[in-house]
Amino acid sequence: xxVEPVLTVEDLSVRIAGLHILQGVSxxxxxxxxTVLLGRxxxxxxxxxxxxxxxxxxxxxxxxxxRMGVQSLLARPTHRLVRGGLGYVPEDxxxxxxxTVAENLRLAERRGSTPAYDKVFAxxxxxxxxxxxxxxxxxxxxxxxxxxxxxLLNDNxxxxxxxxxxxxxxKVVTEVAEVLERVAESVPVLLVEQNLAVVRRxxxxxxxxxxGKVAWTGNAQELLLETALTKSLLGVGSxxxxx
Amino acid sequence: MSTLVLLxxxxxxxxxxxxxxxxxxxxVFGLADVLNFAHGLFLGVGAYATxxxxxxxxxxxSDGFGxxxxxxxxxxxxxxxxxxxxxxxxRPLYSRTIxxxxxxxxxxxxxxxxxxxxxxxxxxxFPRPSWTREVTGVLGANVPNAGxxxxxxxxxxLGGLLAFLHWTRYGLVIRAGVENREMxxxxxxxxxxxxxxxxxxxxxAAALAGALGGVYFGTVSPGQGxxxxxxxFIVVVIGGxxxxxxxxYAAVAVGLLQQFVNYYGTSGLGDICVVGLLAVVLLxxxxxxxxxxxxx
Amino acid sequence: xxxxxxxxPPAQVPDExxxxxxxxxxxxxxxxxxxxxxxxxxPYSTVNLPGFxxxxxxxxxxxxxxxxxxxxxxxxxxxxxxxGRTGMLSFGHALYFAAGVYGTDVLVTRAGLPLWQAAxxxxxxxxxxxxxxxxxxxxxxxxxxxxxxxxxxxVGAIVVARxxxxxxxxxxxxxxxxxxxxxxxxxxxxVGVTNTVNLYWLALAYLTLVxxxxxxxxxxxxxxxxxxxxxxxxxxxxxxxDPYRFKLxxxxxxxGLATAGGVVYCLIVGxxxxxxxxxxxxxxxxxxxxxxxxxTRWGPVLGGILYMYLDHRLTxxxxxxxxxxxxxxxxxxxxxxxxxxxxxxILAVYFFPGGLTSLKSRLTPLLxxxxxx
Numbered sequence: 001x002x003v004e005p006v007l008t009v010e011d012l013s014v015r016i017a018g019l020h021i022l023q024g025v026s027x028x029x030x031x032x033x034x035t036v037l038l039g040r041x042x043x044x045x046x047x048x049x050x051x052x053x054x055x056x057x058x059x060x061x062x063x064x065x066x067r068m069g070v071q072s073l074l075a076r077p078t079h080r081l082v083r084g085g086l087g088y089v090p091e092d093x094x095x096x097x098x099x100t101v102a103e104n105l106r107l108a109e110r111r112g113s114t115p116a117y118d119k120v121f122a123x124x125x126x127x128x129x130x131x132x133x134x135x136x137x138x139x140x141x142x143x144x145x146x147x148x149x150x151x152l153l154n155d156n157x158x159x160x161x162x163x164x165x166x167x168x169x170x171k172v173v174t175e176v177a178e179v180l181e182r183v184a185e186s187v188p189v190l191l192v193e194q195n196l197a198v199v200r201r202x203x204x205x206x207x208x209x210x211x212g213k214v215a216w217t218g219n220a221q222e223l224l225l226e227t228a229l230t231k232s233l234l235g236v237g238s239x240x241x242x243x
Numbered sequence: 244m245s246t247l248v249l250l251x252x253x254x255x256x257x258x259x260x261x262x263x264x265x266x267x268x269x270x271v272f273g274l275a276d277v278l279n280f281a282h283g284l285f286l287g288v289g290a291y292a293t294x295x296x297x298x299x300x301x302x303x304x305s306d307g308f309g310x311x312x313x314x315x316x317x318x319x320x321x322x323x324x325x326x327x328x329x330x331x332x333x334r335p336l337y338s339r340t341i342x343x344x345x346x347x348x349x350x351x352x353x354x355x356x357x358x359x360x361x362x363x364x365x366x367x368x369f370p371r372p373s374w375t376r377e378v379t380g381v382l383g384a385n386v387p388n389a390g391x392x393x394x395x396x397x398x399x400x401l402g403g404l405l406a407f408l409h410w411t412r413y414g415l416v417i418r419a420g421v422e423n424r425e426m427x428x429x430x431x432x433x434x435x436x437x438x439x440x441x442x443x444x445x446x447x448a449a450a451l452a453g454a455l456g457g458v459y460f461g462t463v464s465p466g467q468g469x470x471x472x473x474x475x476f477i478v479v480v481i482g483g484x485x486x487x488x489x490x491x492y493a494a495v496a497v498g499l500l501q502q503f504v505n506y507y508g509t510s511g512l513g514d515i516c517v518v519g520l521l522a523v524v525l526l527x528x529x530x531x532x533x534x535x536x537x538x539x
Numbered sequence: 540x541x542x543x544x545x546x547x548p549p550a551q552v553p554d555e556x557x558x559x560x561x562x563x564x565x566x567x568x569x570x571x572x573x574x575x576x577x578x579x580x581x582p583y584s585t586v587n588l589p590g591f592x593x594x595x596x597x598x599x600x601x602x603x604x605x606x607x608x609x610x611x612x613x614x615x616x617x618x619x620x621x622x623g624r625t626g627m628l629s630f631g632h633a634l635y636f637a638a639g640v641y642g643t644d645v646l647v648t649r650a651g652l653p654l655w656q657a658a659x660x661x662x663x664x665x666x667x668x669x670x671x672x673x674x675x676x677x678x679x680x681x682x683x684x685x686x687x688x689x690x691x692x693x694v695g696a697i698v699v700a701r702x703x704x705x706x707x708x709x710x711x712x713x714x715x716x717x718x719x720x721x722x723x724x725x726x727x728x729x730v731g732v733t734n735t736v737n738l739y740w741l742a743l744a745y746l747t748l749v750x751x752x753x754x755x756x757x758x759x760x761x762x763x764x765x766x767x768x769x770x771x772x773x774x775x776x777x778x779x780x781d782p783y784r785f786k787l788x789x790x791x792x793x794x795g796l797a798t799a800g801g802v803v804y805c806l807i808v809g810x811x812x813x814x815x816x817x818x819x820x821x822x823x824x825x826x827x828x829x830x831x832x833x834x835t836r837w838g839p840v841l842g843g844i845l846y847m848y849l850d851h852r853l854t855x856x857x858x859x860x861x862x863x864x865x866x867x868x869x870x871x872x873x874x875x876x877x878x879x880x881x882x883x884x885i886l887a888v889y890f891f892p893g894g895l896t897s898l899k900s901r902l903t904p905l906l907x908x909x910x911x912x
Contacts, residue, residue, distance in 0.1 A: 272682070335889070341628065342892070344682075345829055345888045346885050348822050348884075349882070349885035350881065350885060352822060352823075352826070353881025354881070355877070356872070357875070357878050359875060360874065469818070469819075473689060477690050480686045480687070484682075509703075511698070511701035511703075514697045515694050518690045521690050525675075525679055
């Protein structure tokens with residue numbers, strides 16, 4: 001690759017409670033577009049994202065290199081990484097259910113920078129209208145919008161998005177995919193996604209994990225064309241793409 | 244009728260004391276997952292500092308404005324100790340929950356022993372304004388003023404705390420952190436600053452409980468915090484850990500139950516009923532009346 | 540899949556399996572036996588250890604102190620079955636100990652039962668109590684479990700302190716004064732200052748029993764499940780084993796052992812006093828286990844013995860001339876055993892997370908490095 005990657009992961013190993021979850025994972029994330037992290041359940045996709053953003057549990061042991069540009073990310077506290085431009089949208093959305101939508105957004109505001117409410121509300125007009133509603137009473141799709149929206153209030157150099165379409169209705173999946181497509185025009189995204197229709201729509205590059213190791217890297221669209229490969233690596237043929 | 248009023252108001256007075264101790268415990272546990280056994284120490288420090296200040300601090304005394312100064316000094320001392328404990332002892336063990344509990348256990352043993360070493364094991368008469376020894380007629384009942392003072396103080400603290408939690412940036416961070424601490428850091432917020440803050444708030448409220456408890460009981464002794472702490476723990480669990488409002492409801496329920504059963508049943512039965520209430524609440528609603536699931 | 544659970548917990552394997560360098564290595568398996576024999580013949584020794592004990596080893600005062608230390612060694616080992624080996628943080632262990640102390644005392648002194656019946660009833664009652672309360676408390680986990688056990692134990696403390704009366708004027712438990720044991724119906728061999736040695740042996744027998752039981756349990760399949768629960772409860776659940784049942788077994792067993800300890804303690808000190816019901820007693824058990832080394836065979840025993848010894852001796856140390864002559868800001872705190880022990884405990888949590896038993900492995904590299912010079 002001729003362009004400098006935005007994120008470089010080299011020989012990343014993660015052990016948690018004695019289990020060797022990642023065993024020497026290496027890949028890069030291109031500075032534009034969506035890079036998708038694929039693999040069957042339990043191969044360590046979420047563990048990879050959490051290791052990047054510094055959220056490996058205390059009982060865990062992380063080794064290897066994670067760099068954003070020339071800057072090493074390992075051993076830096078999560079809140080510093082995030083302020084340094086690493087946006088993280090976790091699995092299961094993790095909005096603060098007891099807080100209102102407006103409070104959820106306000107939490108992401110930072111001293112010294114103007115929150116981009118106009119941008120977020122342009123993407124998600126719903127969030128503006130439901131400002132006083134408790135986030136816990138939102139639908140799954142709305143919660144996902146909120147989880148993405150609060151990250152977009154600040155400028156990011158890279159977004160980590162973990163299974164944004166999990167458990168959503170097909171129509172909402174399409175909406176989320178549309179939003180991510182627009183977001184990816186301005187900021188690179190590392191996406192964990194099981195829904196291959198979404199992958200086909202968004203992804204430029206793909207990294208496939210299998211049993212804690214990188215099994216395949218390359219162009220995402222090429223991967224999806226190879227039915228045998230997707231079947232062996234992901235357990236689904238690309239023909240079975242739903243939604 | 245007058246007995247009912249008296250029992251209700253003394254029950255609320257005890258509830259106020261529990262709430263002052265429990266609100267801080269609940270926030271500290273809810274946010275930082277620290278079961279703080281040293282919380283009773285903050286109470287003891289508040290009580291002894293007030294007691295000391297009333298005699299020794301210029302401007303402070305045991306009556307009028309001097310007493311306010313003495314109490315303020317006690318609260319300040321409790322807050323300072325709480326902040327120091329968090330910064331020096333708790334913070335280095337960040338997210339190692341069991342070790343943090345162990346440290347607070349050691350601190351509660353050593354701290355109470357230190358109070359005892361300095362001021363002796365025996366209870367000391369507490370300086371208190373003369374009006375707190377009198378009673379006020381409420382609906383035909385003669386209610387001790389010290390109890391009313393506790394109720395007013397707890398109501399003010401509760402109101403202030405809720406306002407702080409809902410209308411300030413730090414309050415927002417604390418409420419969010421109680422729900423999901425990890426996600427707060429993932430939004431770029433250094434949640435450990437909020438830890439120090441909840442320790443300070445908890446220390447201040449506990450120290451106030453120590454000072455006003457001294458007025459209420461008329462004496463101060465090193466072990467006072469410990470016995471209050473157990474009921475405060477019960478209040479926190481029943482109310483749901485991390486929920487100040489839940490703690491307030493639970494404190495009232497526990498305080499009233501205790502007073503009424505102790506009066507109409509035999510003395511001591513009320514305390515046992517409180518533990519029974521705890522067992523019932525835990526079996527029916529393991530997460531307590533409100534707040535997050537109490538299994539963390 | 541089952542294999543992953545049957546693995547012994549990694550923390551306790553190395554110490555026993557790594558070949559020691561010393562020439563005494565071959566004797567290691569017999570060391571506990573040697574220690575037992577030495578402990579058993581201590582009462583025949585008239586050695587004076589000035590500074591360590593007030594009288595010769597076989598004086599009643601020293602033997603009583605040693606007996607108390609041994610009982611607490613056993614109690615700590617039993618408590619470790621919960622904390623160190625299963626990962627349960629119970630703050631109510633004092634309740635079962637107190638059930639033994641007060642159960643024996645009340646049944647002998649108030650009900651006039653012979654000792655063996657009283658002891659049997661107390662231990663049975665304490666075990667049933669642990670099973671019942673454990674069944675409720677174990678519906679919660681983690682910190683909530685700690686608080687619930689604490690609250691249950693508090694009921695015990697309240698019951699004892701309120702001194703409930705049964706029919707006649709006399710209270711059942713003696714309230715704050717405590718209840719001296721009526722020795723008139725006791726076997727002669729357990730009564731009187733000259734027979735302190737028998738109580739010492741009784742305490743030693745209790746400690747041996749606890750160590751044996753805990754050792755057998757932790758080596759059994761149940762013990763491996765318990766270790767699995769400590770490391771990761773979900774993994775046990777995934778295997779189709781019910782964590783609740785295993786934890787209840789451990790809780791009941793530990794409760795029963797504590798009650799038995801209470802019976803012995805009641806005989807040694809000749810009565811019951813309300814401090815055995817206090818939450819501080821449980822906290823000190825926790826301190827003993829952590830100081831000694833949770834989850835190890837000898838750590839909690841050593842921790843318990845050392846803690847009780849220091850608790851008693853530091854009082855004497857505090858009133859000794861050396862401390863008295865220090866400035867007040869030093870001498871006052873140092874005369875409080877709990878201040879010293881609490882502080883040592885905090886330091887231990889920071890600097891010796893494995894407790895006393897980890898000291899050896901920490902010191903070995905240092906010693907070899909020094910020897911090389």
